[in-house]
Amino acid sequence: MSNLPISSKYRSQPHREVDEAEREDLTRRLNDAFTKGDVDGDTYRTMLDQLYSAQTLGELVPVVEHLPVKSTHAEPTMVRQQTNTAPGELAPAGMNAKTAQRIGVALGGLGLLLILVLAVLL
Template identity: 45%
Template sequence: MSSDLPISSPYRSTPALPVDDGERDRLSTRLNAAFEAGTLAPQDYQARLDRLFAAQTLGELVPVVQGLPPLATYTDPAAVASAGGRPGELAPARSGNGLTVVAVAGIAGAVLLVVLLLLVLL
């Protein structure tokens, strides 16, 4: 069977491993989301659920995950997460935390110390 899943997918790289309850839960959640989004027909959804709960190994799950929307492998960092504004609007200023103030003060103190030492030595 040809598969568009990457070779790094556990369903292809370790097909003989047994399916655990956590994997069944994750896949049933993905199937439910795809069905609710309208990307799976009712008959296809039911057939995939039947295969999911009948599967004994990860390799048997390839037809279940085949064609499902991919999982997000990252989240947006807080620095670029939307604050709810429209494009082009300025975002409200973020307040610095105490660690930032201490770090800046420490660096400024170190620079001042180096300058004083250079003045004394020259």
């Protein structure tokens, strides 16, 4: 029995053909696991053989089960810890560079519009 969740494409779509992007992604993950020491040399070679001989996603289950869980989302900016605040303290409000740039462009556009309106009225 597999320890992958039933929602995993390897279990829910086991007959789907393996495409090249899938092989590249799993190869990259397998190489990373080997580099970090999570997979030994013999297991690495065995899994690499399974990865490149597999025709369907279901045949990749033994490979995927040995790999670390793949992160499917990025950490939201507002959740990230500020380095200059102590635990329990509120971080000062701020804005990122893109927001500041957009506000600057909008204010510049409003200023130009105001100048044009005044020029027409006078």
